[in-house]
Amino acid sequence: MATEITLEVARYRPGVDSEPVMQSYQVPLREHWAILDGLTYVKDHLDGTLSFRWSCRMGICGSCGMTVNGEPQLSCATFLTDYAPGPIRVEPLHNFPVVRDLVVDIDDFMTKLPKVKPWVVREVQSPVEEGEYLQTPEELDEYQQFSMCINCMLCYSACPVYSLEPDFLGPAAIALAQRYNLDSRDEGADERRDVLSSPEGVWACTFVGECSAVCPKGVDPAGAIQRYKLTAATQSIKELLMPRISRRLNSRSQG
Amino acid sequence: MSVYQRPVHLLWWLERRAYVLFVLRELSSVFVAWFVVFLLLLVNAVSDGTASYQRFLDWSGQWWVVAINVVAMLFVLLHVVTWFGLAPRAMAIKVRGRRVPAQQIVAAHYLAWLVLSAAVAWLVLR
Amino acid sequence: MADYHDVVVVGGGGAGLRAAIAVAETNPALRVAVISKVYPMRSHTVSAEGGAAAVAAPDDTLDEHAYDTVSGSDWLCDQDAVEAFVAEAPRELLRLEHWGCPWSRQPDGKIAVRAFGGMKKKRTWFAADRTGFHLLHTLFQTALSYSDIVRYDEWYVTKILVDDGRAYGVVAIELATGRIETITANAVILCTGGCGRVFPFTTNANIKTGDGMALAYRAGAPLKDMEFVQYHPTGLPFTGILITEAARAEGGWLLNKDGYRYLQDYDLGTPTPEPVLRNMELGPRDRLSQAFVHEMEKGNTIDTPYGPIVNLDLRHLGAKLIDLKLPFVRELCSKYQNIDPVTELVPVRPVVHYMMGGVHTDIRGATPLEGLYAAGEVACVSINGANRLGSNSLPECLVFGNRAGRAAAVFAARYHREVPSSIVAQGRDEARRLAAELGRRVEGHQRIADIRTEMQATMENGAGIYRDGDSLTKAAHELAELRLRFRHAGIDDHSTNFNTELIAWLELGFMLDVAECIIDSAALREESRGAHQRTDFPARDDERFLAHSLVRRQPDGSSRVGYLPVTITRWPPGERIYGR
Numbered sequence: 005m006a007t008e009i010t011l012e013v014a015r016y017r018p019g020v021d022s023e024p025v026m027q028s029y030q031v032p033l034r035e036h037w038a039i040l041d042g043l044t045y046v047k048d049h050l051d052g053t054l055s056f057r058w059s060c061r062m063g064i065c066g067s068c069g070m071t072v073n074g075e076p077q078l079s080c081a082t083f084l085t086d087y088a089p090g091p092i093r094v095e096p097l098h099n100f101p102v103v104r105d106l107v108v109d110i111d112d113f114m115t116k117l118p119k120v121k122p123w124v125v126r127e128v129q130s131p132v133e134e135g136e137y138l139q140t141p142e143e144l145d146e147y148q149q150f151s152m153c154i155n156c157m158l159c160y161s162a163c164p165v166y167s168l169e170p171d172f173l174g175p176a177a178i179a180l181a182q183r184y185n186l187d188s189r190d191e192g193a194d195e196r197r198d199v200l201s202s203p204e205g206v207w208a209c210t211f212v213g214e215c216s217a218v219c220p221k222g223v224d225p226a227g228a229i230q231r232y233k234l235t236a237a238t239q240s241i242k243e244l245l246m247p248r249i250s251r252r253l254n255s256r257s258q259g
Numbered sequence: 260m261s262v263y264q265r266p267v268h269l270l271w272w273l274e275r276r277a278y279v280l281f282v283l284r285e286l287s288s289v290f291v292a293w294f295v296v297f298l299l300l301l302v303n304a305v306s307d308g309t310a311s312y313q314r315f316l317d318w319s320g321q322w323w324v325v326a327i328n329v330v331a332m333l334f335v336l337l338h339v340v341t342w343f344g345l346a347p348r349a350m351a352i353k354v355r356g357r358r359v360p361a362q363q364i365v366a367a368h369y370l371a372w373l374v375l376s377a378a379v380a381w382l383v384l385r
Numbered sequence: 386m387a388d389y390h391d392v393v394v395v396g397g398g399g400a401g402l403r404a405a406i407a408v409a410e411t412n413p414a415l416r417v418a419v420i421s422k423v424y425p426m427r428s429h430t431v432s433a434e435g436g437a438a439a440v441a442a443p444d445d446t447l448d449e450h451a452y453d454t455v456s457g458s459d460w461l462c463d464q465d466a467v468e469a470f471v472a473e474a475p476r477e478l479l480r481l482e483h484w485g486c487p488w489s490r491q492p493d494g495k496i497a498v499r500a501f502g503g504m505k506k507k508r509t510w511f512a513a514d515r516t517g518f519h520l521l522h523t524l525f526q527t528a529l530s531y532s533d534i535v536r537y538d539e540w541y542v543t544k545i546l547v548d549d550g551r552a553y554g555v556v557a558i559e560l561a562t563g564r565i566e567t568i569t570a571n572a573v574i575l576c577t578g579g580c581g582r583v584f585p586f587t588t589n590a591n592i593k594t595g596d597g598m599a600l601a602y603r604a605g606a607p608l609k610d611m612e613f614v615q616y617h618p619t620g621l622p623f624t625g626i627l628i629t630e631a632a633r634a635e636g637g638w639l640l641n642k643d644g645y646r647y648l649q650d651y652d653l654g655t656p657t658p659e660p661v662l663r664n665m666e667l668g669p670r671d672r673l674s675q676a677f678v679h680e681m682e683k684g685n686t687i688d689t690p691y692g693p694i695v696n697l698d699l700r701h702l703g704a705k706l707i708d709l710k711l712p713f714v715r716e717l718c719s720k721y722q723n724i725d726p727v728t729e730l731v732p733v734r735p736v737v738h739y740m741m742g743g744v745h746t747d748i749r750g751a752t753p754l755e756g757l758y759a760a761g762e763v764a765c766v767s768i769n770g771a772n773r774l775g776s777n778s779l780p781e782c783l784v785f786g787n788r789a790g791r792a793a794a795v796f797a798a799r800y801h802r803e804v805p806s807s808i809v810a811q812g813r814d815e816a817r818r819l820a821a822e823l824g825r826r827v828e829g830h831q832r833i834a835d836i837r838t839e840m841q842a843t844m845e846n847g848a849g850i851y852r853d854g855d856s857l858t859k860a861a862h863e864l865a866e867l868r869l870r871f872r873h874a875g876i877d878d879h880s881t882n883f884n885t886e887l888i889a890w891l892e893l894g895f896m897l898d899v900a901e902c903i904i905d906s907a908a909l910r911e912e913s914r915g916a917h918q919r920t921d922f923p924a925r926d927d928e929r930f931l932a933h934s935l936v937r938r939q940p941d942g943s944s945r946v947g948y949l950p951v952t953i954t955r956w957p958p959g960e961r962i963y964g965r
Contacts, residue, residue, distance in 0.1 A: 018261045018882050036623045036721070048834030052877035052886045057423075059590040062626045062717060064518055065427040074274065081720055101262035103561050104883035109262055114424070114538070122526040124485040132479040138494030142356060144487055151487050151519065155426050164278055167267055180526070187485060212281045213345055230349030260562050260882060 009033040009084055010091035011042050013054065016102050024095070024102065027051075033088060039079040040068055043094070043106075056106035063220060066156035070106050071095040076158040076218045097161040110157055116173050119199050120181035125192025143188040150183035150228055152221040159215035159225050165208055172208040173199070175215035175225030182228040185235075201236045209233075280341055287338040290331035297328070343368040389804070390535065391415040391797040392790075393554060393570035395542050395597060397425030399433075399517070399782035400761025400789075401576030402524040403477075404750075407790025409531045412798055418535040419528075420542055420557055420568065422592060422888070426525045429578050429590040430782065433517025434629035434713060436509035437779035439474035441498050445506040447471045454777060455956045457503040457669050458741075458770025459915035460931065461610065463952035466748050466766045470777075470784050477783035478510050486523040487512050489710075499710075500634040501776045503669035503963070505662055509776040514629050514713040520779055537568070541888055542596065544815045545573060545604040545757065546808045552604065552756035553808045556815040560888070563881025565819055567812025569804045571797035572756050574789050575601060576782075579740040579762040580899045582892075585841035586692075587737040588620055588627040597763035599895035601744040602902065606754040607935040609765040609949070611899070612907035613741035613916045615773055616850050618673035620736025622691035624721050628714055628733055630775040632726075633666035635710050638698040639673070640730070641685040647695070651676040654964020664964040671772040671916045672963065674735035678850050689732065696730035703727070735850060739778065741769040741916065742906070745935055745949075750789025756796065760789040767933065770951075771915020823887055826876035833874050833889050837896070840867050844900055848907050853921040857908040864901050871897060898938075905944045906934045927958050 008030045016024040029050055031042040040058055047054050056079075058068040063081040070079045073093050084092070100108035130137070159175035166172050181200055185193045200206055209229045216226040272278040304315035318324060346368055347361035392408045394401045397419045408417040419425065440450050450471040455462055482488055482496065489497045489511050501509040512519040528534055539560040546553045546569070554569035577597030581589025602608050618639070619628040633639070636659065641647040646656045646665065653672060654664035661667065677695060680686050686693035699707060699714070704727045707715055711726075718726050743765035750758045750766075761782045768781060847860025871893065878886040912926035913919050932948040939945050 016263050017880060018263070019880075021263075023263055047885075048832070052833070052875075052889075053880070055878075055883045055885045059423060059427055059592045060429065060432050061591065061624065062432060063720065064515070064713075065423075065429075065431050065590065067423065067427050098265060101264050103260070103262055104880070107883045109561070110424075118529040118532075121530070123530040124483065124527075129483060132476055132483060136479055136482045136488075136496050139490055140494045141490050141492060143494070144490055145358075148487060151522070152515075153522075154431075154518070155424075162275075164271065164281070167271070184485065187487075189483075189485065210281070210285065211345060211348075212277065213348070214275065214277045214281075216348065217277060224348065226345070227348035227351075230345075231351055234349060 006033055006089055009042070009088060011039075011046065012091050012093045013043070013046070013106070014095040015054070015105050016096075018104060026093075028091070031084070033084055035085060037084045039070070039072055039077070039082045039084060039092065039094060042084055042092075043079065054106075055104045064154060066154035069097050069156045069158050069161065071097055071161065076161040078156060078158070078220050081220060097157055099161050099163065099167045100157070108157075112170065113155070113157060113160065113174065113177065116177050117180065120173065120177050121192055121196055122177075122180040122184055124184065124187070124190050125195055126189070127191055137189045139188050146188070147183050147186035150179045150186065150223060153179055153183070153223045153225075154221055156220065158218045158220060162214040162218040164212055164214075165210055169204075169208055171204045173205050175229065178206060178232065179223055179225035179228040182232055185232070197236070200232055206232045206236065283334070284338055284341050287334035290334040291338070293327065293331050294335070339372065388418075388566060388568045389416070389802055390418040390568065390570045391802070392417045392572045392574065392793050393568055394419045394574045394576055395421075395555060395600075396428070396576035396578060396761070396763070397421030397423075397525075397536070397538075398428030398576060398578055398761065399430035399521055399524060399779060400763075400786035401425070401428070401574070402521075402528045403783050403786030404574045404576055404760055404790035404793070405534050406524070406528055406531060407787045408794045409534055411791050411794035413533065415794055415797055416535070417533070418537060418568070418570075420537040420540045420555065422539065422541045422560070422596070424538045425528070425536070426522055428521060429593055430517045430521040430779070432588070432590060432627065433520070433779055434514045434627060435501060435631035435634070436499060436511035436516045436776045437474075437478055437520065438501065438504065438509050438774070438776040439478045439780050440471065440508050441475060441496055441510065442507060445508050449505055450474075450508060452956060453504050453663075454768060454774055455770075456959070456961050457772055457774040458768070459772055459925065459961060460927075460953075460956070460958040461613075461770030461914060461933070461951060462768050463748075463766065464954040464956060465952050467768045468954060469748055470768045470781065473784045473787070474780040477780055477787060481520060481523055481783065484523050484527040487519050489513060499631060500660060500662055500667060501774070502630050502633070502667050502673070503663060503774040504667075504776070507662070509631075509634070511631065513709075514631050514711045517779060541891065542600060543819060543891060544811075545600050546811050547604050547754065548805045548807050548811075550755055552754055553804055556812050558819065560883050563884060565816040567809065567816070569808060571800045571802070572758060572793035574750070574793050575744060575757070575759040575763050576761045576786060577763045579743075580896065581737050581740070583841065583896050583900045583903070584614070584737040584844050585838070586620070586625045586845065588617060588625055589737070594892035594896050595899035596892065596895050597759065598743055598902070599898040601752060601754070601757065601759065602898055602936075602938050604754060604757065605938065606752040606757055607745045607937045608742060608902050609745035609933050609935050610742035610767060610770070610906070611740070611902045611936055612848070612910050612934060613769075613771050614737060614848065614903065615670055615739040615741060615916050616674035616735040617670055617738035618677060618735050619697055619733040620738075621717070621722055622689055622694050622732050622734055625736045626717055626721055627736070627738065628697060628717070628731060629711070630670070632697060632699055632711055632714050634660060635706060636660050636702050637666060639666055639733075640696045640698050641680050642687045642695075643685065645685075647680050647685060648673065648676055651679065652964065668963045669772055669774060669961075670738070674850050675918060677735050687732070692734055694732040694734045697733045698730055699726040700728060700730070739773055741765065741767070741771065741773055742903075745933075746789070748788070749792040750785050751792055758789040758793045760785040765933075771917060822890075823876065823879060823884075826874065826890070831870045831874045833876075833886065833893055836867055836870055836874060837893050840864065840893075840897060840900055843867070844903070848903055851918045851920050852907055853919055854908065857904055860904045861901075861908065864897065864904060868897055902936045902944055906936050906946055909946045910934060931958060
């Protein structure tokens with residue numbers, strides 16, 4: 005095995021570069037080294053000006069999403085040896101404005117997230133003194149997968165709809181809305197409906213499915229979106245056919 | 260602060276295999292529409308009598324009409340296969356409290372396809 | 386330009402978000418802001434795995450949780466704080482449940498609890514083995530529903546502004562733009578977490594650089610019990626990634642190179658096939674990490690390119706239990722170690738995990754500096770004393786985050802929104818200093834990474850699991866030298882946009898302060914207690930050292946260590962007994 009590998013890293017210095025330029029660095033090729041280890045090696049020993057985000061280096065904080073050889077990846081969970089002999093092309097996540105080098109601006113997501121009310125909505129909050137809301141393991145299983153989202157933004161980076169229609173709520177935000185809709189303790193499905201059923205909501209999704217393919221946590225946002233489409237469509241049809249009954253049923257089942 | 264926004268170029272869909280498949284699947288709708296038109300032409304020809312029907316058959320037998328239909332069929336097949344592949348995502352089916360595995364949902368789709376096709380074939384060929 | 390808030394929370398992890406919500410709930414009229422150097426959901430709480438302790442089962446009592454905590458702390462905790470903590474922990478975890486935390490459940494829908502190290506009863510609530518992740522995201526998402534909580538995401542605090550013995554806010558840099566702002570407040574709550582990155586091999590995330598400890602220390606608040614550094618017994622060898630204690634609680638065994646459950650040789654009980662509480666692998670972390678060192682000295686560990694290891698054996702647990710209760714362990718082992726714990730042994734070694742010490746606070750989260758509060762790992766109340774029990778830190782974030790938030794809200798409401806002119810001037814000076822440093826450091830000839838690496842080696846050699854007077858003196862000298870070199874550290878990056886090198890330089894400055902506090906406190910504690918083991922003073926000395934160390938910064942920049950008596954309410958100092 006070679007002892008070094010080339011990282012071709014996208015550099016963008018606002019005010020200096022009009023668009024990113026690629027810069028090559030030679031880093032040690034070692035077993036167990038993630039792309040992130042290569043980048044920190046660059047930062048520590050070769051070029052202190054390279055900027056990128058990272059923190060937990062164990063695939064749970066969601067900071068270090070990057071485009072590696074064209075694929076959105078967590079750079080802490082993608083390994084140099086898997087790309088040997090290289091070179092490895094490291095770019096910022098696609099579909100986001102680039103702030104600097106490998107750092108992208110995710111404010112759009114941070115603005116959209118609260119719109120889907122990703123918190124428990126209840127008509128009446130029971131006092132904690134009365135103990136927990138009961139939830140069986142089966143009920144937990146209903147939404148658990150969608151609660152695994154680490155907000156790493158790989159799904160937005162892989163989504164062509166988001167790139168073409170920036171107003172799209174996007175995979176992670178919808179999956180998190182579904183995470184609460186499917187939680188037996190939550191009564192907020194009605195409040196989330198307008199946003200989710202809007203043209204910028206689930207109906208913007210054309211089911212490319214890449215969000216789920218690139219998700220490092222197996223969340224399956226594409227599944228969440230399609231399932232919500234089914235729910236929304238069924239509900240609309242019900243309301244069309246039996247407006248009074250369905251409204252009563254809805255208000256009962258959703259508190 | 261000046262940020263860099265990567266432009267979306269015309270051939271963005273060639274970047275990933277999944278995008279190509281997706282665009283082809285979207286494109287397949289054109290061919291589905293073509294089948295509808297073809298069917299309408301057929302119905303129209305049948306309703307106009309034997310001569311008209313024969314003219315339609317002759318026209319359909321031309322090499323380029325056959326070619327279009329073959330391509331259309333390939334696209335529709337692509338649509339079916341990719342769509343079935345995605346189906347388990349949209350359907351969370353529970354049987355006796357347990358989630359039905361994805362492969363079984365896909366298999367059920369193919370089975371239903373087969374049964375329907377067989378029924379149609381039986382209707383047409385009997 | 387100066388932004389004003391009534392309460393400013395520095396840090397957006399478990400403690401910080403809990404504190405911000407507490408402020409918002411205590412007094413909705415108050416303007417509260419959370420300043421965090423990363424987006425809140427990236428905070429290091431996210432990495433906590435095993436669980437959160439709070440009495441839940443009918444056969445458990447608050448007194449038992451308190452006693453486990455007190456004995457686990459080697460009697461160095463404050464027992465009034467522990468009593469408050471165990472009493473409020475169940476409420477806090479239930480509140481999290483009401484906010485949507487996906488706690489693992491029993492078949493009947495009630496909260497499930499698991500065993501944990503040093504705990505006599507099963508009382509650790511868990512969300513599989515991603516408890517911290519779920520807890521943090523639940524808090525973050527719930528905090529989003531409080532639209533009045535203002536967030537400064539990716540802002541880095543460089544200074545606490547103090548006038549006449551009172552904190553009035555902070556100066557912070559917005560990473561994206563390099564904008565430097567004075568953010569004034571009637572109360573500041575520090576929730577910045579620990580400082581594991583002072584050491585070379587740690588479970589801690591890259592962001593855990595002791596910022597809050599150093600900020601408080603420089604502002605004049607004392608740091609307490611800084612010599613107590615927790616080594617978690619099971620980290621993956623190269624990365625230092627944590628393999629949760631839950632792996633042992635579910636029945637995992639620690640084996641030396643001969644496949645022998647060596648803990649039985651270190652007064653931790655006798656091996657049984659099924660896990661027994663407060664026994665063997667379920668002993669406290671300090672004792673387990675110390676046992677590793679003895680095994681290493683006996684030649685019973687296995688040498689690898691990344692240091693000596695022992696093995697964690699989970700194979701007998703089976704794939705089903707591992708996938709249900711420890712899925713993240715399996716994921717981490719497969720990704721970072723290329724092994725499957727269902728069929729293979731997991732190589733592990735002790736790894737720096739947690740700071741028992743921190744900013745000195747009282748039971749309400751208030752520091753001696755008026756207007757400054759602290760909660761979570763950055764603080765030292767102290768409920769952890771000389772050794773924290775696993776699964777006590779998440780509820781600590783919640784209980785004391787809540788307490789600090791409430792106390793800060795009451796304090797902040799007492800004052801008008803007026804800021805002394807000296808504070809505005811201080812803010813301006815700090816902004817000028819930062820701009821100057823950025824320009825001045827072109828000529829620096831010392832690399833930040835080199836100084837940092839040497840500091841980390843110094844800390845490991847000088848203040849590792851076992852220390853002595855000589856190793857600590859040597860470390861103090863080396864740190865003094867590193868400080869001199871730090872003056873000449875260079876910054877290649879002179880841009881204002883997302884300048885992570887400037888941040889790394891500021892972090893290194895903070896870490897050097899914290900490192901010095903650890904070494905100086907450790908040097909003066911001439912006894913062995915909990916995680917502080919002196920080979921030259923191997924016994925606990927309650928006569929002289931049943932006391933918290935308090936390290937204060939002197940006007941000349943040096944540190945001075947003093948002592949504060951431990952509060953004892955109901956459990957007089959005794960022997961720590963495990964496994965018998």
